[in-house]
């Protein structure tokens with residue numbers, strides 16, 4: 001834990017810095033508010049002990065600046081000052097200080113108050129972490145770990161925006177497992193789930209890291225391939241079909257279950273006028289997929 005001491009009295013500052021370092025803290029020092037502000041911006045300081053009376057910007061003004069700034073993290077601020085009138089304490093806290101200690105300070109008490117700050121900062125850290133995890137989770141399909149339908153929609157939207165600037169095209173592939181219902185009916189729903197996870201892994205392995213793969217519906221998967229011509233997208237889809245066909249699902253008892261895919265492919269050209277309509281794109285791959293189904297399955301159509 002890094003602590004920033006903002007104190008213009010060099011003797012006081014150095015003594016406090018020494019004491020805190022002795023107690024295992026990493027300490028940064030600033031002799032005025034401007035220096036302190038730079039430390040916050042550049043060093044990612046999270047806990048500050050600040051004097052009230054400083055040359056230039058006062059401790060109170062500094063606190064107000066921190067509180068009104070849009071910083072990525074909360075800054076825990078302890079005001080440490082000789083001013084001990086009730087109204088001063090109130091002003092300090094109202095300006096945004098989290099705690100207020102008067103000089104001369106008692107080191108043990110100061111350390112106890114620093115630990116309050118550490119607890120608050122840890123709470124914030126945990127909160128941010130679980131928020132990030134939730135946001136990531138909200139993009140994923142629970143069974144396969146692939147992107148879900150909404151995330152794939154967003155990805156395609158983002159790719160299309162990028163495409164407008166880069167004059168490249170985006171390939172969109174929709175694949176659907178053939179006669180998947182039969183796998184469920186013959187081996188049960190759990191094995192059906194295994195087959196979905198199995199196919200998801202193959203799709204992930206067989207595509208480029210910057211392709212986005214999502215579960216579009218029950219046994220349908222979408223691949224968004226940036227910077228990809230129609231020819232190339234068709235090759236990719238064909239490769240996926242072949243790899244799935246060549247990798248049957250093997251159960252624990254040795255049973256092997258062949259899996260086949262049908263697929264539809266389309267490409268969105270960068271030259272296309274205006275913002276391409278996402279629904280129209282998915283309609284195009286859907287129609288291609290159903291043509292592949294009608295014409296015998298286990299094949300890719302454009």
Ligand code: GH3
Pocket residue numbers: 143176177178179180181182184188189190191192193196217218219293297
């Ligand atoms: P087709 O070749 O025409 O695509 O035939 P199909 O049997 O694959 O297609 P159909 O749409 O008739 O059946 C899809 C099946 O997928 C029906 C549904 O119960 C099953 N399904 C959908 N989601 C899941 C899932 O999460 N797990 C399992 N095990 N089955 C699912």
Ligand code: MG
Pocket residue numbers: 007008009051052053054
């Ligand atoms: Mg001072």
Ligand code: MG
Pocket residue numbers: 176177178179180181219
């Ligand atoms: Mg199917």
Ligand code: MG
Pocket residue numbers: none
């Ligand atoms: Mg069907």
Ligand code: MG
Pocket residue numbers: 176177218219220
């Ligand atoms: Mg289907």
